Amino acid sequence: MATELDLDALLRDKDKHVIACCGSGGVGKTTTAAALALRAAEVHGRRTVVLTIDPAHRLAQSLGMEALDNTPRPVRGLESGSLDAMMLDMKRTFDDVVALHTTPDRAAEIFANPFYQAVSSTFSGTQEYMAMEKLGQLRETGEWDLIVLDTPPSRSALDFLDAPARLARLLDGRVIRLLSASTPGSRRSMLSLMGASAAVFTRVFNKILGGHLLTDVAEFTASLEDTFGGFRKRAEATFRALQDDQTSFLVVATPEPAAVGEAVYFSRRLTEERMPLDGIILNRLTPVRASLSAERALGAAAILEEDEPESPVAAALRTHADLARRWSTEQRVAARYEAACPDIPQVWLSTLGPEVVDLGGLRGFGAAAAERPARSHVE
Amino acid sequence: MSATAPPLPRLHIVTGKGGTGKTTVAAALALALAGPGRRVLLVEVEGRQGIAPLFDAPPLPYAERHLAAGLDGGEVFGQAVDADEALLDYLTMFYKLGTAGRALRKFGAIDFATTIAPGLRDILLTGKLKEAVSRTEAGRMAYDAVVLDAPPTGRIVKFLNVTVESGRLAKTGPIGKHSRSVARMLHSSLTAVHLVTTPAAMPVQETLDAHRELAAADLPVGRIVLNEVVGAKPVDVTEEQLREGLAKTGLPADERTVAALLDEYASSRIEIEAVDAYRDRLERLGRPVAELALLPEGVDLSGLYQLAETLRELGEPARPAPRAADDVEGGPGGD
Numbered sequence: 092m093a094t095e096l097d098l099d100a101l102l103r104d105k106d107k108h109v110i111a112c113c114g115s116g117g118v119g120k121t122t123t124a125a126a127l128a129l130r131a132a133e134v135h136g137r138r139t140v141v142l143t144i145d146p147a148h149r150l151a152q153s154l155g156m157e158a159l160d161n162t163p164r165p166v167r168g169l170e171s172g173s174l175d176a177m178m179l180d181m182k183r184t185f186d187d188v189v190a191l192h193t194t195p196d197r198a199a200e201i202f203a204n205p206f207y208q209a210v211s212s213t214f215s216g217t218q219e220y221m222a223m224e225k226l227g228q229l230r231e232t233g234e235w236d237l238i239v240l241d242t243p244p245s246r247s248a249l250d251f252l253d254a255p256a257r258l259a260r261l262l263d264g265r266v267i268r269l270l271s272a273s274t275p276g277s278r279r280s281m282l283s284l285m286g287a288s289a290a291v292f293t294r295v296f297n298k299i300l301g302g303h304l305l306t307d308v309a310e311f312t313a314s315l316e317d318t319f320g321g322f323r324k325r326a327e328a329t330f331r332a333l334q335d336d337q338t339s340f341l342v343v344a345t346p347e348p349a350a351v352g353e354a355v356y357f358s359r360r361l362t363e364e365r366m367p368l369d370g371i372i373l374n375r376l377t378p379v380r381a382s383l384s385a386e387r388a389l390g391a392a393a394i395l396e397e398d399e400p401e402s403p404v405a406a407a408l409r410t411h412a413d414l415a416r417r418w419s420t421e422q423r424v425a426a427r428y429e430a431a432c433p434d435i436p437q438v439w440l441s442t443l444g445p446e447v448v449d450l451g452g453l454r455g456f457g458a459a460a461a462e463r464p465a466r467s468h469v470e
Numbered sequence: 471m472s473a474t475a476p477p478l479p480r481l482h483i484v485t486g487k488g489g490t491g492k493t494t495v496a497a498a499l500a501l502a503l504a505g506p507g508r509r510v511l512l513v514e515v516e517g518r519q520g521i522a523p524l525f526d527a528p529p530l531p532y533a534e535r536h537l538a539a540g541l542d543g544g545e546v547f548g549q550a551v552d553a554d555e556a557l558l559d560y561l562t563m564f565y566k567l568g569t570a571g572r573a574l575r576k577f578g579a580i581d582f583a584t585t586i587a588p589g590l591r592d593i594l595l596t597g598k599l600k601e602a603v604s605r606t607e608a609g610r611m612a613y614d615a616v617v618l619d620a621p622p623t624g625r626i627v628k629f630l631n632v633t634v635e636s637g638r639l640a641k642t643g644p645i646g647k648h649s650r651s652v653a654r655m656l657h658s659s660l661t662a663v664h665l666v667t668t669p670a671a672m673p674v675q676e677t678l679d680a681h682r683e684l685a686a687a688d689l690p691v692g693r694i695v696l697n698e699v700v701g702a703k704p705v706d707v708t709e710e711q712l713r714e715g716l717a718k719t720g721l722p723a724d725e726r727t728v729a730a731l732l733d734e735y736a737s738s739r740i741e742i743e744a745v746d747a748y749r750d751r752l753e754r755l756g757r758p759v760a761e762l763a764l765l766p767e768g769v770d771l772s773g774l775y776q777l778a779e780t781l782r783e784l785g786e787p788a789r790p791a792p793r794a795a796d797d798v799e800g801g802p803g804g805d
Contacts, residue, residue: 116622117489117673145624147672345489348768349520378737381730383721391719403707404715407735410701414734416766424768444737446671 093429096370096436098461102127102237103135107339109226111240112372113251114343115353119374121146122447122456123343124241125154125176129450130457132172137236140175142225144218144243149448151178161187163229168450175235181221185211188224206307218243219251223329230332252330252360334365342371342435344428346421355431370436372460373425377417378441385415476659476792479692481603482617485626485680486666487673491697493520494769494777495666495762496619501778504540508614511547511602512537515595516621521548526771534602538771541778547613549602556594593632593649600652603660623665623680627687630656630663657795662692667752669699669745674752681755690793694752696745698764704739707732760784 101107112124121143128141140163146156154166154176161183163175189207190198201207210217222243229238242251332338340361344354354371361368389412392405399405429437440460447456482499486492493514500512511534514521519529525537530550537548605612621629632649655661663684667673677694684691709728716723752759762780765773 115488117487147675149671347489348523349493349518350489352523378734380733381727383727383731387721391716391721394719395715401705402715403705404711406702406705407707407712407731408715410735410738411731413701413766414738417764420766420768444740448671 093433094436096372096438098127098130098370098438099134101339101369102131102137102461105236106337107237108230108235108337109238109240109333110339110341111242111333112341112343113242113357115350118343118345118350120343121150121241122453123341123372123374123460124239125150126447126453126457126460127341128174128176128237128239129166129169129453130461131237131239132174133170133454134172134457134461136172138173138234139237139239140177140229140235141239141241142177142179142222142229143241144179144222146178146241147448153449153453166450170454179218179222179225181218182211184221184225185217201311204307204311206311210311222251223333227329227332252364252366334367336367338367339369340366341369344371344373345375346373346424348424348427351424351428355428358428358432358435368435370438371428371432373428373437373439376421376439376441377414378443379411379414379418381411383411383415385412385419388412388415476796478786479660479662479690480611480613480615481599481655481661482615482692483620483626483630483661483663484618484666484695485620485623485663486695486697487624487676488622490666490668490673491769492622492666493518493619494524494774495664495695495697496617497521497524498762498774498777499664499781500546500615500617501538501540501774502781503615503617504544504546505782506543508540508544509547509612510540510544511549511613511616512619513549513551513599513602513616514619515551515553517550517552519550521550521619524769524771524774541775541782544614551595551598553591553594556598557590560594560597592629593652596630596632596652596656597648600655603655620663623676626663626680627683627689630684630689631687632656654795657688657690657793659690659793659796661690663689664692664695666695666697667748668697669741669748674748677752678755681757688794691755691757694755694757694759695762696749696752696759697762699745699761700764701738701742704735704742707735758784 101110110124110127112120112127114120124143125141125146128139131137132139141154142163143151143154143156146154155164156176156178161177161180163177166174166176186202189201193201219242222240226238226240229235333340342354342358342361344350358368358371388408392402392408392412395402395405395408425439428435438460440456443452443455443459447453482496482503484492484496484499486495497512500510504510512521514530521537522528522530525548527537527548530537530548532550532552532555534547534549537546540546599616599618602613602616620626632653665677665680667677681691681694709732712728712731713723716727721727749759749761760781762777765776767773769777
């Protein structure tokens with residue numbers, strides 16, 4: 092059986108400076124990140140900042156993150172310690188990167204480029220890239236002992252690892268060079284290398300995308316490369332920073348086949364990339380309190396209903412049977428993770444009640460995750 | 471069919487917050503729509519391969535493949551549409567690229583084109599849907615209905631609002647023309663966007679938000695599906711009754727067990743009562759709300775049929791008023 096994940100040990104570890112919470116959409120990543128950050132601050136006295144991507148409105152409110160100014164702001168209402176929180180504004184982060192690395196004139200040129208506007212606000216990899224960028228910036232300041240990172244709500248958790256490289260490839264790839272070289276107005280043709288297909292390609296793409304787009308892209312990448320030597324290098328550097336021992340990855344999942352499948356896939360990938368994966372948080376298990384099997388409860392309910400069809404006791408027993416069946420289904424699903432990743436420490440967390448929307452809720456969530464492993468409700 | 475009645479939806483787009491079970495609902499809907507002699511295509515577009523495991527099937531290919539028998543005798547086909555493949559298709563069709571297309575792909579150009587132009591990807595994907603909806607084979611529609619396991623609510627309007635996105639692309643040429651015809655279909659009564667939610671605060675809030683955004687973009691909303699609904703009408707039960715009942719049936723009637731059972735019953739009662747409040751909020755949207763039960767054993771193929779049965783019994787939602795974009799081709803006959 093996999094070992095228990097000791098979250099308190101992780102949160103108090105002075106050598107850990109980054110904790111990244113990953114997982115597919117809808118598993119409770121943001122809540123987990125916020126709860127762990129709060130606990131690190133209150134219980135372990137670490138100067139902590141939580142970087143969230145797209146928190147639910149009420150959670151954002153309770154963390155005091157309503158001002159969208161892309162800088163960490165202190166969270167009010169802590170029992171002790173200090174916690175800052177911020178919500179990522181990807182466009183603004185991108186703008187800052189550009190502004191920081193170039194002259195005001197050049198920056199203005201880049202900002203005005205339609206392709207830059209599209210990439211910085213809509214491209215699907217930009218959010219992931221900017222999350223890493225922001226993480227790097229926060230680290231550099233040295234203001235915090237611990238940065239807890241919530242990852243973007245991508246279609247797949249893997250996007251977090253792959254998207255920055257994809258954006259980098261897009262922005263300084265050889266395709267662009269090829270295209271810009273064969274765009275009208277440039278004489279340095281590379282057609283000889285590619286044969287006729289590149290010519291067809293450029294013609295077709297100009298027709299589909301509009302000729303202006305390729306020119307915009309070419310100009311944009313040229314100015315970026317002049318200013319800070321290419322996106323790929325930068326993306327590689329952030330990627331490497333995630334591999335060091337100061338970082339810790341936690342996978343968050345719910346006990347559903349799709350979410351567990353995704354967690355397995357992601358965990359394997361992290362291991363392959365030598366990223367420090369420290370554990371999985373299995374969230375939202377059905378809470379079962381009475382240790383009575385579903386079969387016995389159903390049998391008793393049937394007996395009671397023979398005498399009294401609307402028996403309230405039978406209703407309570409059927410409710411328990413339902414919970415117990417859900418719990419055992421969840422156990423079977425969770426077992427898939429253990430079979431695939433037997434060495435990864437786990438913590439199981441039952442649904443605590445209503446959704447977590449305030450500091451009290453986050454505190455309870457953090458305490459439950461760190462103190463009360465929920466693995467053994469029903470034997 | 472009278473000249474003024476809007477056509478029944480044939481393209482069903484199923485969206486919801488992550489984790490609400492939209493893939494499950496899309497699959498159950500496809501089974502429900504596949505009545506006797508009907509053919510339904512179930513499509514996914516995000517490369518997640520979420521459909522295949524529900525049907526115990528190997529990963530879905532880009533080509534359509536038979537997946538399962540529908541409810542009473544129809545057939546459900548499955549397909550995983552990929553934007554890169556779709557672009558290659560498209561280039562081959564309009565520009566007779568032949569082997570040059572493959573060379574472009576190897577060179578990364580196809581990937582490049584679909585990432586460089588935000589929106590091109592979505593146009594290609596929705597374009598494939600339109601093609602499947604309007605394709606005819608041997609004088610009849612190839613599919614009676616197409617069901618899409620769509621991107622989540624957070625991205626759905628952007629995904630469907632192809633005309634806006636295509637504004638960034640060339641206005642002339644085949645893609646521009648193509649995207650306008652796709653947009654007409656998506657805004658017509660041929661399309662229904664179904665919103666899936668679970669009875670919980672955040673998913674319900676996202677559903678309300680998505681409904682507002684869809685309405686603002688003039689996209690047709692079909693049903694609201696309230697998924698994973700727990701249990702029956704709650705009744706009152708006392709500690710005393712419980713202790714007696716347990717003793718009578720030979721179960722442990724100790725204090726701990728009684729307290730634990732009461733506790734469980736009380737919290738699931740809160741859950742059940744919360745469902746009513748969420749249902750009220752959703753019903754205020756003015757669209758039919760379909761309820762699907764939480765299956766305690768998880769969703770397998772038999773579970774899917776069970777959910778499909780529920781959706782089938784609800785029948786077609788009342789037909790809304792005709793829409794501005796209804797004067798389109800795409801329906802069978804039309805005479």
